[in-house]
Amino acid sequence: MTRNVEGLPAPNERRRLREAAELTLDEVAAAVGVAAATVRSWECGRTTPRGRKRDAYAGFLARLPELAGAADATGPPGRPDPADPADPADPLLVAVGPGAGAEGVAEAPDGPADAGGSADTTAAGPAGRPATRPGVRPVVDPAEAFDTLHDLAAPALARQAYLLTGCRALSLEAVDRAFTRAWDQWPEVATDPDPVGWVRTIVYDYALSPWHRFRRSHRRPDRPPADPADRILLDALLALPRIHRRTVLLYDGVGLDLPDTAAETEATTPATGHRILNAHADLAARVPELADVPVEKQSAALRERLAALRPPFSLDPRPAAEVRGGGERRTRQWTRATLGLTAMIAAATAYTAATAPTRYDPPLAPGGSVSGVPPLSGPQQLTERSRHLHDKLRADPQAGPARVAPRLD
Structure with missing residues (x-):
């Protein structure tokens, strides 16, 4: 998207202005009054600000060139000096390998949100404790960048997949498959404005696939949580x-706003709003804790309940190194299988070419029926004279012509 929309610069120009002023997504979001994920969507071109948010965002972008000039002289206001230690609130710098530009790094979005937190909060660990984000540090190795993304996003995504399926094995399998695919397509993921959202989409699609009901290991759900309230909410x-x-988990659990939720579920904003209202009504009818909550406060109450839900077992994904190794082994296996199949086809083709006939032999014409020939009925019955001659020939020991000469007696 390269054209201006509603008086705003193009999405790539919006990001360029922010980076020139050395501002983070959180700082822009705080200045405009929205979430960091919303600003990220505006810069990607997935959504467009409207109404008062558009006016506030347009005014902020108009002041960015002045902030960029001031940053060149004294540094941006409220940010530490470049020589000072890195600020833990700044986004992580993730290497993207070749094609990342002169610096060899690209800005990665904020860490993934837990099922009960907002989109710009830090990821939660397996036991629900918030994981502290590291400071800004340059990463030059793609494997290290992938490990960083996996450590930040995998625990929260495993918890979200469990809320979608209620099955521990399927949840961990979905996270493993998503990160394996992310490593296979790492250049694309590393340059994506929202790598966590890229992986989250794969996790949700795999976890909610209807084909899992044909697998014997995933037909029966796991044991329910120990807390009765958690069991009722999960059911x-x-x-x-x-x-x-999926919609209610993205909106109430992850904390995406309505346009971002609609974009991730590939639906219109009104349709997504109706889905959220219907889901809230169904949950309020089934969960006693949400039944007495006013409609306007159901989203906040549901977010707290989702964050407080504790699975009856640990959801620890595989280490990032094993995920990378497994993906590489699977790639090698597929490569070997492809080469083996190609060799078999080549051998069969060569054998067929060597044993094929070099000339054409026309087939024999099928036989036709012939009419006018009397059918074979076997030997005729002997007459009395023929029988007498037959007996004479058998009984006469003489040989030669005299054998058949008649006698006088």
């Missing part, structure tokens, strides 16, 4: 349709 979530379950 209510699993009773929702798949698309409603």
